[in-house]
Amino acid sequence: VHGKTHWGTQVLTDQFLRNWGCIGIYGIVKQIMEKCAICQKVNRKVMRKAHQGGQELVLQPFQSIQVDFTELPQVQWWKYLLVIVDHLAHWVEAMPVVKATANVVCKTLVELIIPWNGMVNHIDSDRGTHFTSKILQEALGIKWELRTARHPQSSGQVERMNQTLKRILTKLMTETQMSWIECLPLPLLRTQPRSDLKVSxxxxxxxxxxxxxxxxxxxxxxxxxxxxxxxxxxxxxxxxxxxxxRIPRTAILDFKIHSVIPGDWVMVKSWKD
Structure with missing residues (x-):
């Protein structure tokens, strides 16, 4: 019946029960619906908000950081800005670099971050080629987690900082007629209070x-x-x-929120509206 009508679960169950009786018919019809490729593609599914996972608890600054590259107008040989954000204090470091490569990230951490702040235990970043290289994990021995491209919220902290830096640099460049290299120290004063704690x-x-x-x-x-x-x-x-x-940070989930495991085939929803 479903193959000819593609009715919904409740409608098909009610129609069946008019002529026959069956214990657990609703569950059987629901399984048929879930296996129907046409219904899965067309029907609007109610998306219940799942629990959002968090990150590992950190006890001191620069124990866990988030890194990203952002591209800016080229000034002499400088073209990229390497942005590093501390998860605990939200302290920001931004260095102009020539290339967006794994070697640049490794060199910056070894020469500028670790000597001043101690060894970094955990880093997370996107899946750009400058981060997926094994040179970083092998050379530094740091736990490196790559964020999924389908969940950009996990990189929100560094992405928001990229936007903030670009916005402030644009204003300073417009006002002073100087390059972003010359204006960069001012946005890095780290004196703006955080919205959640009211502390800079x-x-x-x-x-x-x-x-x-x-x-x-x-x-x-x-x-x-x-x-x-x-x-x-x-x-x-x-x-x-x-x-x-530490209080505003969301704890890591210690329970499963779905039955999908690595290696399973899933159907990805294409949002058009």
Whole structure:
């Protein structure tokens, strides 16, 4: 009956029960519907919102980072911007580079990131050829996760930062008539408060407000005991700020949200509207 009419599950079940009786008929009809390629392609399926997974918990800055390349107008030999975002403090590093290659990423991490922030435990990125090369995993021994192209939300942090940097650079270039290379230091002040914590990445990293003409008159105690109290107070402030940084992060799911496993064939929905 379904092969001739392609009725829905409930309609076909009701029609069957008018003439016959069968225990579990609804489940049988539902299985037939799920195996029908035509119905799967045409019917609108109610998409229930699944639980969103998260990332591994981090305890200190630059323990876990997200990296990406963004292309900008070429200035002399500089054409790309390598953007690195820390998952905990949202601290941003952006370096102009000549080529978007695995060697450039490896060199930047070894020379600029690791010496200042310690060894990175986890990196995630897209599946660009500059990241899929095994040189990064083999040379650094860092856990490297590649994001799926069908779920761009997983790269939202670095993608949003790419857009923010481009927007600010465009404004500065328009105002000053300078190249983006010359304007780059200003967008990297890291003083803008995060929307979720109302605390800037600078404060998350150092436990102190960024010195500006408004607060440059801050005084520091010189006596030994007061210096000790000041250091302990700063350390406690840092820990409290970083604890707040862990709260908004979504935990990794410890249960399955679907029955699909690697290697299964699935039908991919093509969204046209």
């Amino acid at each position: 990445p600078y404060e998350m990293m150092f436990g102190l407000p960024f010195l500006t003409p408004l607060n440059s008159m801050a005084t520091y105690e010189e006596e030994e005991d007061r210096i000790k109290k000041y250091i302990l107070s700063t350390a406690q402030t840092l820990e409290e700020l970083r604890e707040k940084g």
